[in-house]
Every structure is written in structure tokens, then in C-alpha cells.
Amino acid sequence: MIEVQDVSLTYHGAGTSALSNVSLSVHPGESVAIAGASGSGKTTLLRLLNGLRLPSSGRVVVDEMDTANEKHVWEIRRRVGLIFQNPDNQLVSTTVEREIAFGMENLGLDRAEMRERISDVLSRLSLESLRDRPPHHLSGGEKQRVAVAAVLAMRPTYLLLDEPTSLLDALGRREVWSIIAGLAEDASCAVVHVTQFPEEIALATRVLVLDGGKLVFDGRPLDLFGAASDLRNWGLKRPPAMAIADELRANGITIPASVATLDELVLAVSRDESREGGV
Ligand SMILES: Nc1ncnc2c1ncn2[C@@H]1O[C@H](COP(=O)(O)OP(=O)(O)OP(=O)(O)O)[C@@H](O)[C@H]1O
Ligand SMILES: [Mg+2]
Numbered sequence: 001m002i003e004v005q006d007v008s009l010t011y012h013g014a015g016t017s018a019l020s021n022v023s024l025s026v027h028p029g030e031s032v033a034i035a036g037a038s039g040s041g042k043t044t045l046l047r048l049l050n051g052l053r054l055p056s057s058g059r060v061v062v063d064e065m066d067t068a069n070e071k072h073v074w075e076i077r078r079r080v081g082l083i084f085q086n087p088d089n090q091l092v093s094t095t096v097e098r099e100i101a102f103g104m105e106n107l108g109l110d111r112a113e114m115r116e117r118i119s120d121v122l123s124r125l126s127l128e129s130l131r132d133r134p135p136h137h138l139s140g141g142e143k144q145r146v147a148v149a150a151v152l153a154m155r156p157t158y159l160l161l162d163e164p165t166s167l168l169d170a171l172g173r174r175e176v177w178s179i180i181a182g183l184a185e186d187a188s189c190a191v192v193h194v195t196q197f198p199e200e201i202a203l204a205t206r207v208l209v210l211d212g213g214k215l216v217f218d219g220r221p222l223d224l225f226g227a228a229s230d231l232r233n234w235g236l237k238r239p240p241a242m243a244i245a246d247e248l249r250a251n252g253i254t255i256p257a258s259v260a261t262l263d264e265l266v267l268a269v270s271r272d273e274s275r276e277g278g279v
Helices: 041-051 070-079 096-107 111-124 140-151 170-186 200-202 222-224 228-233 240-250 263-273
Strands: 004-011 018-027 032-033 057-062 080-084 160-162 192-194 206-211 214-219
Touching: 004 041, 018 041, 018 057, 018 206, 018 214, 032 041, 032 200, 041 057, 041 080, 041 160, 041 192, 041 206, 057 070, 070 080, 080 140, 096 111, 096 140, 111 140, 140 160, 140 170, 170 192, 170 200, 170 222, 200 222, 200 240, 206 222, 214 222
Parallel strands: 032 192, 032 206, 080 160, 160 192
Antiparallel strands: 004 018, 004 057, 206 214
């Protein structure tokens, strides 16, 4: 479990706190989205979770290890993997295979174990055909998949992703998102994911909302999207599928309240049609 205990952080020279009195915990296997307007403190919170930043006050504890204790730094980095917004800031090697091996080299694994883990993540992320390619020649979505593979090869307990799809086109976004959704389902690793896309928030089991460095919501995505006036104040939008579902309901089509994504909407509409004996 990662515990954030009454944490505040003020950057050097800044007049206001980037985070104020934030408390929360993240459990293994959870799928958590972090949302909030630009500057609300999302990236700061992720960096606190793996000890890249230390709190000005309060504590962050990863599996009983305080991130402020220097002797735990490497173990915490291994357990808590971080994927940046721009994969170019993360990829350093000349081939995809070497990139995946790079992160593992500090773990003291033997060659056979490393080879096994490389094959495992190449197949899980559908990267086998790119194994010998230089990462910097790949598409944005492919690069982000390589960055995720390199972190997963270290077998983290928690995977943090900072807007990993925001620089990608729609196709790359779907590619990376389906991988994140698969990881969250697999439940061997908690996924904590900063995103500005309402449809991505809807797929998480829990969402945290930051506003001006304060944690203002911690609950289910459907409950968040039900709170329309707060949403606007926090710079968030409902998923388009929910607005379409409202229109359809107004026209007498039965759509369950849980529908938040386009896939779920299509399924609900086809069920309603089959009940009516339509197409
Ligand atoms: N290295 C830094 N030094 C000083 N201030 C910083 C630093 N990094 C962030 N800040 C400030 O801290 C606040 C929170 O920033 P943070 O990057 O965590 O927000 P964010 O929610 O990730 O924003 P965005 O959606 O734009 O990525 C902002 O006011 C920002 O200007
Ligand atoms: Mg950010």
C-alpha cells in the first residue's frame, strides 16, 4: 500500500503550495485515475508517490518504507514505476530489446531471468516485431508501449502514468489505453493514471480530483460525473457517451445509469433494440 499522510509541498521560491494537506492510500491491484485542471498538482502528486519529490510536511510511505529515508530509495523506485507524458524523455537505448533490459540491469537479475522477462513483456505489449528497432524511430504510441514494457519488466507493484496518451493521436491513444486497461484488470499491479480524458477516467475504478493542490474528490467515476456543477469548477467534463445516453433516455430508450463509455453505450442501445424486436 502507498500511504500519503497529510502531505503538503511548496516548491522552492513558490508563493503558494503545489499540494496542501493531501491524505490518501493506494492499494495493490487498484486502478486509480487522477484528474484536475492544469496546475492543480497532479504531476507533483505522482512524483511524491515514487519519492522523486519529498513532501515539505507529512509523509509518503510505500509498503512500510518512508520515501524520505534514503536507504529505501532504490527499492521504492523498483516497486513504483513511473511513465512520463513524453516517451522521448524516458527512452535511452539503441534497440527496443536493450531498452527493456536497461531498467532490469540494476536489479541484479541473471541473464536467463532477464531473457524470460523480455520475452514476456514483448508479447504482452505486442512488441515482438519491433524488438530490434531503435526506439526513436517508432510512432508515439509504439514508443509509449516500449516505455511501459521497460517499467513492467522490473515487475513493479505500482505503475504511475502521467498523461501517457496526451501527445498521441486517437489511434495511439486507443493502443496505449487498451494496454493500461489490461494491466488494471490483471490486478497484479496497481495503476495510477493522470488523465484529462473523461472516457479514460470512466474506465478507472476510482478517481481522485485535485483543485488548487487540494484533494477535493476521492470516489467512483460515476459519482464524479453525477456532480455536474463541481465538475465545471474543477475544469472537468462528462464523457460524451453520458451526454448522448441522456438524450437517448429522453427519447424513451433504456440505458443503464452505469454507461459511461462509447463501447458500453453501443452495447446498451443494441440490447434495448433487441428487446423492442427491432434490428
Ligand atoms: N519544479 C517546479 N518548481 C516550481 N513550481 C512548480 C514546479 N513544478 C510545478 N510547479 C508548480 O506547482 C503547481 C502544480 O504543478 P503540477 O505540475 O503538479 O500540476 P499539474 O496538475 O500536473 O498540471 P498540468 O495539467 O499542466 O500538467 C503549479 O502551480 C506549478 O506551476
Ligand atoms: Mg502535469
